[in-house]
Amino acid sequence: MNAIPIPGTQRSITPAGGIVWGVLVLLTVMSAIVRPGLFVDQVIGGLVYGLVLVLIALGLSIVLGLLGIVNFAHGALFMLGAYFTFQLMEVWGVSFWVALIVAPLGVGLVGVAIERGVLRHLYDKNPLNGLLATFGIALMLGEATRAIWGGTPRSVVAPQILSMSFDLGVTTVSRIRLFTVAVAVVVIAAVYLLIERTDFGLSVRAGVLDREMAEFLGVNMNVRFISMFVLGAAIAGLGGVLRGAAVGMDVGMANQFIILAFVVVVVGGIGSLFGSVVAGLLIGGASYLTPLYLSTLAEVTTLEFINIPGIGGLVPYLVMIVVLLARPRGLFGQEGFLE
Template sequence: MNRRSLNGQSLSGIEASPLGVVASVVIGGLLVLSFVDHPGLFVDQAIGGLVYGMILVLIALGLSIILGLLGIVNFAHGALVMLGAYVTFEIMTQIGLSFWVALVIAPIIIGLVGIIIERGVLQFVYDEDPLVGLLATFGLSLMFTELVRAFWGGGPKGVPLPQALSASADLGVTTVARFRLFTVIVGALTVLAVYLFIKRTSFGLSIRAGVLDREMAEFLGINMPIRFMAMFFLGSFIAGLGGVLRGAEVGMDLGMGEHFIILAFVVVAVGGIGSLFGSVFAGLLIGEAQYLTPVVLRTLATVTGIQWLAVPGIDGLVPYLVMIVVLLVRPRGLFGQEGFLE
């Protein structure tokens, strides 16, 4: 099986074009105009986009790790996000432990579930057509959804926020929930930790060596199955962490896995398959675009008097519009590697 490096691409890998420069200037001008017109609303939406984008980063980061290492299109990744949220509900409401305990324990449990998936199913399809792995993980996703329905029911659930994070922080022009700021901090630290683990540790270097040439790495005594299993644990752990944070903020339901797996694939496609940096950049880009686009269009409609510009429900279409535009210009994504998985 052909495995490629997880190295991301630099910003210099994207060639600037006159059209791109003009588009950047126009978008920047609209953002400034929107801020001047409604500073409080703009900042509130920008923070909301940052928080949502960070959740997308966590989910897409785990997906990108698994896809980049193993070449497996893990359609069960969204179900792992959902499981992370529901395990948090179980730990807090049924067992009676605190959110802080759930924040640590729930991702570990999801990571172990990921190991079971990798050892029990996916190791047998590594050298098969990618469609086989996709169908296998799709079946696992359906199974997990029905297990959650049987164990926790089909209705929405929620957990109480810890007292330290339930208040709001005053930012001058607006206030923001402390839990949102906490989500951003946790997400940023997770991204930094993953980067340092893959790029700066001997374990990470051995994994990258095995990705480039597995036979040579195993000849040198590197146990690649153990390392791939560890990376699957890491990818699943991050998915579970995203589920904990999202579930604690807005609650959980059976549809959240399906919702986030679709958006995670959008993020990976926009950022470029095989690029961790691309997943981070694309997640934040889509999060901000989804939250700020309605504000910009509302401001533009007010300034021009063309009311139909404020399209209702446009935020739900934004991720897919961003993906279409990016893939039309760069079919590999913003930071994708040429020939990846070919």
């Protein structure tokens, strides 16, 4: 049997690539030595941020791959997860642990309404219709949120057990961040197992590749469409709960995160869930570590202009430009999906 080529293994490291990797390793070591506390802070910060992005990007990627719809309302579902948490905890006085379960379920219900009410009429239509419709839904959900909970930022009081900090020696890290990491990892692993290891997941993967052929073989694809849409919505809602509990919420978070989640999906490669996970961690890490690296470099070389303020916000887009120039299909994307 012929060996199947694995993407990325055929190419050896070029001299230019070697230099880039060398510089990155050097910067990492330097930063870790010069400011160990800040370094650990940024690594954990990037991890948390990246995983929240992955939670949003997963649903986006599933809906795009399976339904062929660019769901612009997905960021609003993430935002609703946070505001539902606020409603449950601060208005109705429910505990965080209940909100952690109930808020994503509520967002899933909103997902049902969106899928049944709007999106199912748009399958197999011009993708632009789906984009416009979901953009409209995003605006409506944003304004509804502003009307109900007000335009000022809100926050919730996380339970005692999560608001304490771990002492790591060089720095301290709040438990809510570690909790976010743990929950995100469990959810990502569960989605992976669902898609790759179950009969249901097999039918979903087949539907992504050729919906009609799967139907000819007896798969009721509509049931899968709605299940996966609701699952994606609930996971985005869960991301909203975790983000809301850790740093609070405002109406702007929907747009801020949907754009970044799109960047993650595109960088990871459309149609690849695994790619979204890698891209989310890459972008989260790069956003937090780049400013640190530049400031370390500025300190070591005494060239102050290298320390560009606000560079962290630009990094996701820089990563996207570089990845797309080198690999237009994204890191793990299917050839020909959008090329």
